[in-house]
Amino acid sequence: MPRTVIRSVRPWGGPSSDVVLDDAVVREVVPAGEAAAGEVEVAGDDGILVPSFSDVHVHLDSTRLGLPFRPLTAGPTRWDRIMNDRASWRTAEAPVADRATETLRRMIALGATRVRSHAQVDADSKLEKFEGVLAAREAHRDAASVEIVVFPQVGIHLEPGVPELMDEALRAGGDLVGGIDPCEIDRDPRRHLDTVFGLAERHGKGIDLHLHEPGELGLFSMSLLTERVRALGMQGRVSISHAFALGSGLPGVERAIDGLAELDVAVTTIAPGGRLDLPLERMVTAGVRVGLGMDGQRDYWSPWGNADMLERAWMLAYTQGWSRDDLIELGLAVATWGGASVIDGTTPRLTGVGHRPGLAPGDPAELVVLRGETPTSAVMDRLPGRTVIHAGRVVAADGELV
Structure with missing residues (x-):
């Protein structure tokens, strides 16, 4: 791989520097103008260098980006939305693979090089949605790293054959075993979790469980999950998506957060807003891996x-009510390095509000150059003109893949 030098960038908004990349890692960071010439030279133009974005909770199988806008036709409940998706997805103007590939292209062009996508597997779509996400991953394999969660959105045991379909998808290239609301959807949390953990053990995979369940119910499901993590020695290999119960303010939340940190169970959020928001400062300080x-x-x-x-x-910053620069930058850190630590449990987690990792020698060369005066202004203004680097190589510039 050619030695690459990014000239005149400001790591996390700090002093202007040259950043040398080699063998897909950061080799050195020196004052601007001091790095020896590289085989590839990249003009940083005094932009802000941060780790590339990690989208650790996306549904590439359902995207409609780039297609004609459709008004929402679903009812108000989560089950209404699940059934609306089932009733509508075959009427899309393009196949799943084409839609997923185009959306992934846009994500990479805007700075995401690490992605965890859920792919629905159920009695209706069988493996069609999963295969569409597989195709998107293959199409962009040189520009981003993509994990696929085999996701039983309609439950595991409500319809026949779903565990067998999940098993097939895991053998065909799925990276993690998914699950969803063990109490609310399947209404049999022990059976649901036994199946999820059984598939994970059989295939040697990690787990990413959707947990929308609120309040005490969600905390109960979380306790059943962490109980299995401890018993099966799966520390660092399990994530909870949403975890809305942690935003409930109930007395059990503090204990749950400490338990997640102890067992290295990660949490991914989508910045939902309102009563669903998570206590992110507390979680990061406690040592919970958090991604966006x-x-x-x-x-x-x-x-x-x-x-x-x-x-x-x-x-994320807006829904959390953050106005201080250090907190807004924490949101940027969660969206970049935080997600990377969710995907790879060997990656050091964020340790506090002021922690800004990802740009030291030895760190992976997964980077994006943003435009702005400071990291906070970059978040506020969201300017074009980004340069995106995956595995030490420029893969996108100015909104286009290269």
Whole structure:
């Protein structure tokens, strides 16, 4: 791999520097103008260098980005949205693979090089959605790293054959075993979790469980999950998506957060706002790995999502009520390095509000150059002109893949 030098960038908004990349890692960071010439020279133009974005909760199988806008037709409940997706997805103007590939292209062009996508597997779509996300991953394999969660959105045991379909998807290239609301959807949490952990053990995979369940119910499901993590020695290999119960303010929340940190169970959020927001400062300080995701992308669930994780970092700061620069930068750190630590459990986690990792010698050369005076202004203004680097190589510039 050629030695690459990014000239005149400001790591996390600090002094102007030259950053040398080699063998897909950061080799050195020196004052601007001091690095020896590289085989590839990249003009940083005094931009802000941060780790590339990690979208750790996206549904590439349901995206409608780039297609004609459709008003939301789903009812108000989560089950209404699940069934609306089932009733509507075959009427899309393009196949799953084409839609997923185009949305992933946009995500990379805007700075995301690490992605964890859920792919629905159920009695209706069988493996069609999963295979569409597989195709998108293959199409962009040189520009981003993509994990696929085999996701039983309609439950595991409500319809026949779903565990067998999940098993097949895991053998065909799925990276993690998914699950969803063990009490509310399947209404049999022990059986649901036994199946999820059984598949994970059989295939040697990690787990990413959707947990929308609120309040005491959600904390109960979380306790059942962490009980299994401890018993099966799966520390560092399990994530909870949403974890809305942690935003309930109930007495059990503090104990749950400490338990997640102890067992190294990660949490991914989508910056939902309102009563669903998580106590992120407390979680990060406690040592919980926290990452950010876009969730749906203008799909049959909602009109939100536009492939830009910098905007989602802005949304995180806004919904958390953060105004101080250090907290807004924490949102950027969660959207970049925080998500990277969710995907790879060997990656050091964020340790506090002021922790700004990812740009030291030895760190992976997964980087994005943003425009702005400071990291906070970059989040506020979300300017174009980004340069995106994956595995030490420029893969996108000015909104286009190269």
